[in-house]
Amino acid sequence: MAFRSVWSVFFLALLILWTTPVREAGSAGERLVVYSGRAERLIKPVLDSFQAKTGIQVDLLSSGTTELVNRLQAEGERTPADLLITNDAGSLERTRELGLLLPLGIKTVEQAIPPPFRAPDNSWVGLSGRFWVLVYNTTLIKPNEVTSILDLAEPRWKGKIAIPNAGSEYLQAGISVIKAVYGDDRTQQYLKGLKANAGTDVFGKSSQIVDAIAKGQVAMGLVNHYYLYRYLADHPGAPIALLMLDQQEGGMGAIMNVAGVGIIKHSRHLDAAKRLVEFLAAQEGQKLFADLNKEYPLRPDVLADPSLPKRGTFRVATVPLAKLGELREPTMALIEQAGLR
Amino acid sequence: MYQAIRQPLPISLSLVSLATAAAIGLPLLLVCFMALTADPSVWSRLWNTRIPELLWNTGTLALGVSLGTFLLGVSLARLVTRYEFPGRTVWEWALVLPLAMPTYVLAYVYTYLLGTGGPVESIWRWVAGPEAQVFSPHSFAGATLVMTLDTFPFVYLLTRAALLNFNVSYEEVARACGASRADVWLRVTLPLLRPAIVAGLSLVILYVVSDFGAVSLLRYQTFTYAVYQQVTGRYDQTAGSVLSLLLVLFALIFLLAERWFRQRSRFYQTTGRYRVPARKTGGAFGSLLITGYLGLVLGASFGLPVVLLVQWTVSAAAEGTVDPRFVGFIWNSILLSGLAASAAVLLGTPLAYLASRWPSKLTILCLQAAYAGYVLPGPVGALALLVLFSHLAPFWYGTILVLIFAYIIHFLPAGLQTMEPALQQVTPNLEEAARSLGLTTLGTLRRVTLPLVRGGFVAAWVLIFLQCMKELPATLLLRPVGFDTLAVRVWLEASEEYFQLAAPAALLIVIMTLPALLLLVSKDWRAA
Numbered sequence: 035m036a037f038r039s040v041w042s043v044f045f046l047a048l049l050i051l052w053t054t055p056v057r058e059a060g061s062a063g064e065r066l067v068v069y070s071g072r073a074e075r076l077i078k079p080v081l082d083s084f085q086a087k088t089g090i091q092v093d094l095l096s097s098g099t100t101e102l103v104n105r106l107q108a109e110g111e112r113t114p115a116d117l118l119i120t121n122d123a124g125s126l127e128r129t130r131e132l133g134l135l136l137p138l139g140i141k142t143v144e145q146a147i148p149p150p151f152r153a154p155d156n157s158w159v160g161l162s163g164r165f166w167v168l169v170y171n172t173t174l175i176k177p178n179e180v181t182s183i184l185d186l187a188e189p190r191w192k193g194k195i196a197i198p199n200a201g202s203e204y205l206q207a208g209i210s211v212i213k214a215v216y217g218d219d220r221t222q223q224y225l226k227g228l229k230a231n232a233g234t235d236v237f238g239k240s241s242q243i244v245d246a247i248a249k250g251q252v253a254m255g256l257v258n259h260y261y262l263y264r265y266l267a268d269h270p271g272a273p274i275a276l277l278m279l280d281q282q283e284g285g286m287g288a289i290m291n292v293a294g295v296g297i298i299k300h301s302r303h304l305d306a307a308k309r310l311v312e313f314l315a316a317q318e319g320q321k322l323f324a325d326l327n328k329e330y331p332l333r334p335d336v337l338a339d340p341s342l343p344k345r346g347t348f349r350v351a352t353v354p355l356a357k358l359g360e361l362r363e364p365t366m367a368l369i370e371q372a373g374l375r
Numbered sequence: 376m377y378q379a380i381r382q383p384l385p386i387s388l389s390l391v392s393l394a395t396a397a398a399i400g401l402p403l404l405l406v407c408f409m410a411l412t413a414d415p416s417v418w419s420r421l422w423n424t425r426i427p428e429l430l431w432n433t434g435t436l437a438l439g440v441s442l443g444t445f446l447l448g449v450s451l452a453r454l455v456t457r458y459e460f461p462g463r464t465v466w467e468w469a470l471v472l473p474l475a476m477p478t479y480v481l482a483y484v485y486t487y488l489l490g491t492g493g494p495v496e497s498i499w500r501w502v503a504g505p506e507a508q509v510f511s512p513h514s515f516a517g518a519t520l521v522m523t524l525d526t527f528p529f530v531y532l533l534t535r536a537a538l539l540n541f542n543v544s545y546e547e548v549a550r551a552c553g554a555s556r557a558d559v560w561l562r563v564t565l566p567l568l569r570p571a572i573v574a575g576l577s578l579v580i581l582y583v584v585s586d587f588g589a590v591s592l593l594r595y596q597t598f599t600y601a602v603y604q605q606v607t608g609r610y611d612q613t614a615g616s617v618l619s620l621l622l623v624l625f626a627l628i629f630l631l632a633e634r635w636f637r638q639r640s641r642f643y644q645t646t647g648r649y650r651v652p653a654r655k656t657g658g659a660f661g662s663l664l665i666t667g668y669l670g671l672v673l674g675a676s677f678g679l680p681v682v683l684l685v686q687w688t689v690s691a692a693a694e695g696t697v698d699p700r701f702v703g704f705i706w707n708s709i710l711l712s713g714l715a716a717s718a719a720v721l722l723g724t725p726l727a728y729l730a731s732r733w734p735s736k737l738t739i740l741c742l743q744a745a746y747a748g749y750v751l752p753g754p755v756g757a758l759a760l761l762v763l764f765s766h767l768a769p770f771w772y773g774t775i776l777v778l779i780f781a782y783i784i785h786f787l788p789a790g791l792q793t794m795e796p797a798l799q800q801v802t803p804n805l806e807e808a809a810r811s812l813g814l815t816t817l818g819t820l821r822r823v824t825l826p827l828v829r830g831g832f833v834a835a836w837v838l839i840f841l842q843c844m845k846e847l848p849a850t851l852l853l854r855p856v857g858f859d860t861l862a863v864r865v866w867l868e869a870s871e872e873y874f875q876l877a878a879p880a881a882l883l884i885v886i887m888t889l890p891a892l893l894l895l896v897s898k899d900w901r902a903a
Contacts, residue, residue, distance in 0.1 A: 069856060095856035098607050105856065108765035108772040128610070201608020234514070238594065238604075241871055249491040251511070363610075370614070373424030375596060375604065 065091045066306050069106065071099030071120040071203075072293060076327045083322060084313050090306050099125045099203055106134050106298065116301040117310060119161075121293045122203035124210065126158040127359020135296040140308055143315040151292055151332045153356055160292030160355065161314050162329035166208045167288065168277040169262050170254035171247050183212065183279045183289070184220075186256070187227025196235040196243045196255030197228060200366075200374040204240070204258055204291065209369060210361035211289045214353045218368065225372035236375045241265070248272040258291075263328040263341065278348045287349035291358070292332065293323075384733050385816040392725040396741035399784050402759030403623070403747045409762065410620035413613045421617055425601060429618070433597040433625065436518055436590075437580045443523030444579045447672060448530025449565075449572060454669065456538040459654040460662035466669050467535070471528045471896050473676040475888040477845045477862070479588025480881045482521045483869035484680040486512045486592060518595040524676035525589070526582050530575035532896070537571035543652035577633030584626050585752030587848035592869055598622035599848065602754040606852055612762055619755040626750040681885065687878030696879050704880065708860040711775060711850075712843035715782035716836045719790050722783065723835070727794045728820060732803065745791060748784040753848030756781050760853060773855050781849040786842045790835040797831020798824070834894055841891035845884060 070077050074096040081092040097105075099120045106113055106129065118135070120126055129135055135157040138144075143159055144152070151160030168180060174194075180186065186195050198205045213221040235252045237243045243255040244265045250273075262276045280286040295314060297307045313319045317336055324331040330338045330345060338345060455467045473481075488495050489512040496509045510516040545567065549559045565572075587599045598618055605615030657665060670678075687693055723745070730742040748756070760781050764772045771777055801824055809819045825832070847862045854863065861880040868877035 093857075097856045100610065101607055101852075102856070104610060104761075104765075105773050108769045110769060112770060199604060199608070201604050234594075236594070238591070239870060245872060246491075251491050366609070370420060370424065375425075375601070 064089075064306070065093065066116045066303055066310060067093045067095065067114045068117045068119060068310075069102045069115045069298075070094055070096045070118075071102055071122070071125065072096070077119060077323075079326060080314070080319065080322045081310075084310055084319070087313070088306075088309060090309065092310070100201070103129050103132070103134075107132055111300040113298060113300055115298045116303050116307045117295055117297055119293070119295045120203075121164070121291075122207055122358075123158075123160060123292050123294060123355040124207050124358035124362050125203055126294050126296050127153065127356050128362055129296060130155075130157040131359060134299055136299045136301070136304075138297060138308070138311060140312060140315075142312055146315040146320075146333050148332065148334065150354060151294075153296075158294050158296035159311065159315060160294040160332050161320070162293045162324040162327070163290055163332055164293065164329050165259045165278065165288045165290055165350075166204055166256060167259045167262075168254055168279055169244055169247055169257050169274055170277060171250055171252075172273045172275050174250060174253040177275070177277050180254070180277065180279070181282050182285060183208075183256075184216075184224055186254075187224045187231065189227070189231075191231045191253075193231070193233055193235075194253040195228070195231045196237055196246055196252040197232045197374075198240060198243065198256070199236050199238055200369050202240075205256070205374075206362060206365055206369070207291045207358050208256065208289045210358050210365040211286075211351050211353045213365055213368065214357060214361060215286050215351065218364075221368055222372060225368060225374060229372055229374050244274065248274050259342070260328040278343065280351070281349055285349060287351040290350050290355075292355055293329065384729070384735075384738075387817065388725040388729055388820075389738075391722070392729055392738070392741045395722045395726060396744035398780075399787065400744040400747050402756055402763060402784060403751055405763055406616050406619045406623065406751075406755060406759045409613065409616035413617055417613050417617060421614060425618070426621065429596060429598050429601055429621075432515075432595065433584060435515065436522065436595065436597060437583045437629075439515065439519035440522040440526060440579060440583050441576045443519060444527040444530045445572065445576060447523065447527040448575060449534050449568070451527070451531045451669065451672065452534035452538055454665055456535055457652060457654060458661070458665060459656045460665050462666070466666075466673075468896065469673055469677075470531055470669070471892060472673065472889075473525055474528050475885050475892045476525060476677060476680060477588055477847070477865075477881075477884060477888075478522065478525050478586050479592055479847055479862070479866055479869065480684075480885065481525050481676070481680060482512075482589035482592040483865070483874065483877060483881070484683055485517065485521050486869075486872070487683070487874050488512075488679075489517060513594045515595065518590060518593045521589050521593065522583050522586065524672075526579045527672075527676070529578045529582070530572060533571040533575035534568055537568050538652075541567065541652065546652070574633055577629050580629045581626060581633065581749075584622070584629060587753050588866065591848075592866070598625065599752050599754050602752075602758060603848055603852070606754060606758050606761065612758060615758050616762075619758055622752060622755055623750050626752060630749055681882075684878045684882040684885070687875040688882050690875050690878075692875035693878055696876055701879065704859050704861050704864050705883070707858055708844055708862070711778060711782070711860060712840045714775075715779045715786070715843045716790075716840040718779060719783045719787045719839050720794070720832055720836050723787055723790050723794050724825075724832070727791055727798050728824070731795065731798045732806070742791070746788045748786065749788045751784060753781075753785065753846065754852065756784050757849040757852035760784075760849075775855055775858065778850060778853045778855075781853055782839075782843045782846060785846065785849060786839045789842060790839045793831055793835040793838060794828070797828040797835075800831075801827045837891055837894055841888050844887055 068081065074094065077096070078094060081094055084090070085092055099122055102118065102120070103125055106115060106118065109115075118126070118129060126135070130153055138156045138159065144156065147159050151163070152158070168183070170177070185191070209221065209225065212224065235246070235255075237246070240257040240261045241264070243257050244261045246252045247255050248265060248269060259276055262274060265274065266272060278288045280288065295311055297304070297311065301307050314323055315333070317333065320331040320333045320336040324336070325339055328339050328342060330342065451470055455463060455470070487493055489509055499509050500507050512521075541564070545563055546559050549563045554562065585599060587603060590597045590600045591603065598621060602615055602618050602622060605618060606612065609615065656662075726742050726745050729738040751759070760777055764777050805827070806819050806823055809823045810816070814822065845862055847866055850860055850863055851866065854860070859867070861884050864880045865877045865884065
């Protein structure tokens with residue numbers, strides 16, 4: 035009896051061992067886990083549409099981008115995540131440097147998205163473009179009063195400008211571009227002026243900045259362009275407008291960043307993950323992804339929302355996006371030395 | 376004494392309590408270690424940029440709130456103990472209701488009330504002209520107002536208790552010697568109330584220093600908020616740990632101050648014949664004035680916010696908020712809080728039991744270590760656990776286990792404060808009898824002691840449970856991705872200024888906290 039029960043346990047164990055990987059393989063392609071630094075309502079509809087089309091279920095976990103990268107690093111190969119979607123190329127590049135992303139090697143994606151918007155080794159691809167712009171209250175500021183982002187550090191704007199806090203990826207990326215164009219000293223000086231001018235108008239969320247501008251609590255602020263449209267959709271006729279900065283002859287150009295996606299190196303559902311990236315880079319996915327948030331699709335053959343300034347009608351800063359990752363730490367050091375919150 | 380019959384320390388319980396104490400003390404040690412081994416350049420950079428501002432902001436906020444709660448708490452306590460007016464007993468209890476209001480809920484209600492285009496501004500402009508300005512809620516004044524309205528019951532409760540135990544003979548003697556009423560109040564009564572007031576204020580300050588909810592929504596830069604920003608915005612946690620250490624020191628100072636004054640308060644026990652002071656009646660006008668004042672304070676701190684929350688909850692904009700996902704948030708909250716409260720009571724039992732029955736250096740030390748959570752404000756504990764788990768046990772990183780661990784660290788002290796007296800009230804004689812009849816130590820604990828202390832332990836469980844329901848910073852930082860609780864939802868919606876969307880969850884938290892408040896008022900209010 036004892037002999038038989040030992041053996042039956044042994045065979046049962048074997049059976050479980052043998053079936054488990056098979057079951058896993060069977061479920062591969064059925065379920066994906068996406069870590070997203072992009073707000074849930076901006077990404078869920080796209081993923082739902084992917085799910086409806088392919089039958090692959092997508093579990094979405096939204097949180098702060100930096101938190102997610104820290105988490106991926108801690109989880110290492112045990113991570114449940116298959117893909118990382120963020121609103122900032124710098125964070126994707128940083129994730130690549132940490133060796134957490136897998137180079138994609140998908141032909142259709144490489145053809146769809148132009149090289150400046152991808153990692154050099156295709157570890158991540160950009161999906162939509164966003165610009166860091168000046169939003170101002172039209173009753174308080176005239177559009178010809180500011181031309182360059184550097185103007186904002188001038189003493190005459192004291193108490194007039196709202197900025198995001200130092201933890202904001204948008205601020206970090208924006209300052210990285212300024213640093214790359216103008217160098218450390220100039221950037222340092224700029225940050226000190228900006229800090230003095232912003233005073234207590236340092237916000238945790240860009241939506242709060244736009245809200246404060248519309249209510250006239252502060253005259254202008256630095257935010258991504260789509261926050262303006264989002265606010266206007268809820269508050270039609272609000273006295274706010276946006277200004278693309280540094281458009282003068284020889285100017286630096288508007289600061290651009292991209293939202294993008296990368297496949298996690300330790301993903302166990304590579305095929306399904308690749309299908310999702312392909313979907314996001316395809317025409318339909320591009321349109322959906324960008325329009326949900328009034329961003330610019332990165333595929334040249336997909337048009338942006340008609341209410342946005344037309345692509346090609348303004349100058350864009352030429353700092354390569356992949357450089358944002360590399361500049362991140364030195365930029366943070368500058369930001370902290372200047373004492374921004 | 377009991378120690379005379381020296382019984383061997385139960386090994387299993389000792390191991391459990393040693394392990395618990397070590398696990399709870401570890402994060403505190405880790406934060407200190409990280410901060411002290413940080414590159415001096417990090418210290419000097421922070422000192423040159425952030426620290427003076429944070430010290431000033433945190434210090435002035437603590438001071439401002441102390442002043443506010445002192446004025447409110449003492450005046451209210453005097454009114455309800457020394458005056459007779461209609462509905463006095465109802466007011467007496469109702470004045471603790473603001474404690475049911477988490478700071479982040481009150482803060483978000485006030486961002487609406489005081490915000491640009493909000494009702495206060497409209498009324499003020501109607502009174503004082505179209506250009507009149509109200510102070511911004513996102514300021515020192517706003518943060519002070521919100522924190523004062525939220526914490527004055529601490530001072531009120533303690534002062535009221537002291538006034539009720541007050542021996543009126545002192546005042547009568549002073550009056551007989553020719554002192555005026557004002558003189559008596561200022562020179563006799565207030566000095567005698569000092570220990571109670573100071574103890575209340577220390578609690579207020581400790582609360583203010585470790586608060587995250589209000590300051591984050593009001594964007595008022597204090598140490599807790601700065602630590603939170605470091606943890607969420609940086610890849611490197613060194614600077615965060617430096618700020619954490621300073622915050623811990625800040626909290627520790629006030630905790631020690633509170634302990635010190637609590638001990639000193641023994642000198643002020645009344646002796647001799649005790650008589651209840653006579654209550655004065657102020658007549659119809661006086662009663663009206665008193666009721667108006669009480670109504671204003673309670674309305675601003677509890678009534679109006681609750682009315683607004685109810686209004687928002689039933690408004691069209693909040694329709695659809697209460698969906699299956701919302702039920703999920705409730706479930707998440709209950710699951711987390713239930714697990715944490717159960718674990719905390721289970722782990723707290725050996726700690727409290729050993730320290731009360733086998734008091735030795737080691738068992739007392741274990742118990743003291745468990746109180747470390749008092750000086751680890753939410754974001755700091757979270758930071759320590761993030762670092763700890765990502766290095767030692769990355770396998771658990773991002774699971775609810777870490778979060779439960781954080782809750783235990785944070786709220787075990789509150790639980791122990793209820794569990795300890797419950798255990799001390801059980802006479803060891805009963806346990807000795809059980810032992811002499813042949814039960815083992817563990818058997819005695821299980822069959823004799825625990826049934827006797829059940830009430831106190833249930834109270835501790837409820838207290839921890841409700842504290843966990845309200846907890847915000849650690850939950851925000853440690854929750855598994857996508858795992859939202861009611862508190863997190865309130866904060867997320869409120870920080871986007873979606874007041875209506877935040878209301879159902881906020882209201883639910885307030886309602887669920889009320890029973891715990893009754894428990895607090897009847898038992899150990901200190902744990903709040």
